[in-house]
Amino acid sequence: MAKPIIHLSEFQFSILKKKVEMEYGLNIHSKNDCLGLSKEIHARTKENISQSTIYRLFFQLDKHHPYQHTLDTIAAYCGYKSIQSLLNDIHQDKKISESLGANWNFHEMKHSLLFRCISNQEFLSITDYLNSTPPSLTTENKCQLGYTIYMALQHCPKSATQFYKKFHDHPVVRECFFELMIDPDFNLPYYETGIKLYLSDCQETNSIQNLQDYIFGNSILARFYFIQNKPLKFKRTYALLQQKKIQQPKQLNQIHLFPQLRMLALSVLHKYEKLNPIEFSLFVNEIFSQIHLARNKYSVIEKRMACYLILEALLILKCEDELIASFLKPFENDFHFKMKSLRFDQILDSVQPNGLLYRNHLTT
Secondary structure, eight states, rough: OOOOOOOOOOHHHHHHHHHHHHTSOOOOOOOHHHHHHHHHHHHHOOOOOHHHHHHHHHTTTTOOOOOOOHHOOOOOTTTTTSSSHHHHHHHHHHHHHHTTTTTTTHHHHHTTTTHHHHTTOHHOOOOHHHHHHHHTTOOOHHHHHHHHHHHHHHHGGHHHHHHHHTTTHHHHIIIIIITTTTTTTTOTTTTTHHHHHTTTTTSSSOHHHHHHHHHHHHHHHHHHHHHHHHHHHHHHHHHHHHHHHHHHHHHHHSSHHHHHHHHHHHOOOOOOOOOOOOHHHHHHHHHHHHHHHGGGSSSSSHHHHHHHHHHHHHHHTTOOHHHHHHGGGGGGTTTTOGGGOOOHHHHHHHHOTTTTTGGGGGGO
């Protein structure tokens, strides 16, 4: 009996690929990526899908239609019972996206309700819109929503300050815009004001969530101040983070890995001017050891974040190539691309986690 074949539409395939890449933690660009994904799928599902099968699925779909078993296994890797349940979810996501008016296409997005309301500063309508969003938004939906806000503020800068003031505490804006669509280079108008307003609600309670938000926001500010050569602001912001470290040591052990890694990267920037070259080298090597001892427990995306944040700090400081190479060496077999053939800045771009798979949209 012939094996059943599934025909995917272009839209279904594009969403399936994004879901796989979100799980894997890397974009699938090459045969090496397909080999790494094959190993990850086997480790999670105990099913075998070959490198060549994955390559045909992602790069030769017009010539080869995948078997149902292949797609069921990939769906299981993404946390679904079957490919049919995944396709049903994609259909539901599309309906939600259409109801939200969220879209990756800028020319269509400009006509959406949210974009027009931000452009025209119709804040009551924005409030109604945000309050009507379904509670079960997927990551895709959230990123589309955040991206719409990002592009509206970028193209309508006069709306930015008032938008930040009125919606910095709205849970949908906090997660979809400030967190998922983080703008680490502060390209958006008055973004510093926006981040400070985001932080203004983080002191109300001592909850783990508030602590994570506090570290996230202040880490973004401190990094920006360092790059912009604003030493007083950097020191003041870094001191706030250190104060939290002293005041809430137990809670710091309970927060997500990402804010912990951000604080480590900032400590590299902070110590650079405090220590002589030998002391600094010893200090960063201690951090390298700390990360590499723990990284076997990290997921792929956590390894990316660790690699990205520390590598970026070393490049900002223009550290010696030998020191940077010693940090990267243990990661060589983690990302399934040939790290040795890339420059340091290319490696940084390859493991860049901010906005994850959606950051390429921000070049529009």
